[in-house]
Amino acid sequence: MKILLIEDDREAASYLIQALDEAGHVTHHASDGETGYAMASGMDYDVLIIDRMLPRRDGISIIESLRAEDNKTPVLILSALGEVEDRVTDLRSGGDDYLTKPYAFSELLARIEVLARRLNPAEAATNYQVGDLTLDRLSRLVMRGEEKILLQPREYRLLEYLMKYSGQVVTRTMLLENVWDYHFDPQTNVIDVHMSRLRAKIDRGQKSQLLQTIRGAGYMIRE
């Protein structure tokens, strides 16, 4: 993936560039808002990572200008603020996701990989398939092979989200945000408990285990 990082903290930026490189992504870096905006509107990137507060031009204004130019590149906003209201206003400006500093790299990586797929037309598909597991979004029917799987409404949404981004790591925080719409960190392993229940329903007694735990990062569903 080709990524543009607009971040004025040089140490944080070089750490991030190195880590993204290790994950197999090409990252360009701009350390102020004006340069960042010029690069973002001049070149074609898969994802933009934009710090909220930047010298010369703030991140929100960059996003607004890009969106006004009909540039639809997915944007992940990095912010030191992170209260619910800030998140709401920032996302309204045209940002696609929001991450509060400090964050874990795995969290950032999972989010940009998911973001990059936002423009993928396959997202709007009416059914998802991973191996012999199928989910029909119209009839809300979930099948494993020939067997019908009965899910609670929340379990269904959990599986739907995982399958929408199949083959990609989804973090616990992302699940809590997207499935439950909560933006705080519960202290216990509440997501793990729900995941193990879901796993019991779709993977128990099957030869291949589709739902995988990615240590230190989150979950992934894949063949």
Add this chain to the structure above:
Amino acid sequence: MNSISQLWRTTTVRLTALFILIFVVFSVILLGYVGFQSSIELQRLQARDVNWEVRQFENLYERRGMRALAIAVQRLATQPGPGIYYFGKPDGEMIAGNFHAMPVDVLANAGQYSFTYSPDIAFDRRNAPPPTNRDEERQDHEREGKLAHAVVRTIILEGDFRLVVGRDIVQRRNFTQIIVRTMSLGVVGIIILSAIAGGLTARRVLKRINAVNKTSNEIRSGNMSQRVPVTKRNDEFDQLAIGLNDMLDRIEQLMQGLKEVTDNVAHDLKPPLTRLRNRAEAALRDGRTDEEHRQALESTIVESDRLISTFNGLLLIARLEAGSNSEALSPLNLSEIVADVGELYAPVIEDAGGVLETDIQNDITFNANRELLAQALVNLLENAIKYALNGEHANARDGNEKITLSLTRHAQQIQIIVADNGPGIPAQDRVHVLERFVRLEKSRTETGSGLGLALVSAVVQLHKGSITIEDNEPGVRAVISIPTP
């Protein structure tokens, strides 16, 4: 002197002065008008009397002749009052009357005249009647030797006689003077009285305001506990004082909160930071294998994550307690919020070996913040799980571990209850658990920032509710009560 100049600067005194000025101007205008009008009226009355008398005298002269007229004139002339009478020859030889020195031009032709004269000469003291009390005004004039003023009417009678009837207008003037004098006295009196009243009012107002100033000075010099005195009168000053005091309470509360945050940051963030540093240092010094380094780094990350979450918690609580308006409340279905949290935690509780029982009344709507309220309930449930199901004091398991989550609407309030049947909290500790960083001695070994209940408390306050920690016999019951409007 300073207090007098201060008094002058007060609004009340200035207003009083302005009103006095306006009043004086108004009084002078009124006085002039009344004086002028009454003078005109007196003049009109005197002219009427004179005309009437003249007509009487003419009739008398026509019917009864000169002698009868002379007697009549003499009778009126000797009566006290401002009357001026002359009956006689045009050359000034008086047959009857009281005015000896009638000017020659007045006697020359018929008509209206007004002239000044000297009362001494005109009323010729030798023939004048003895002074009476009622004649006092004229006497005053005579004594003072001033000139008097007369208004008369002259008619010519058959046989070249002259009849002059008129009035001395000294009475008229006196009347005007009396009015002016009385009203001037009144004006002076009112000026004095209103000045005193204004001064007293200003002093009273100043006293109240000085009390406020004194308080604000003391607060500025650092004594935050000072409050503006409130009297029992409940007047506008008391309203102001109550408002100011409320504001001061709020400020003091905020300052207290800020101080607590700083204290807590120092007290509870320093040790883990130190620990973090020591661990990294130890890894550098002692770590021999990659595996050892890796473990040290992993524990460093875990420790920093915990620090971050503690720090976020502190900030959130501080922000909530500051009551910033950004945490908007909007009408939401409370039943759904509570049910969602219950649904999220039911499996967790089951995995921990307990049961979650929910009793949620449907369709209760209330002005709430979904995110914060959910977080508060999550914290309460996490506490219940931690202390009633996982805690070391929950050892004596009997398989009946139960956590209940309920939402009910009563007449005056909405109640959310999170209860467990675990080991409970000793009565003397129940109040303290809502404070920041408090972890009861028994639970020191547990992980957690100790901020959970403090956050709950702050969220409940944001929703204008109250929370109590009660004995569930056995166990703990956290009762959130939010009054309904």
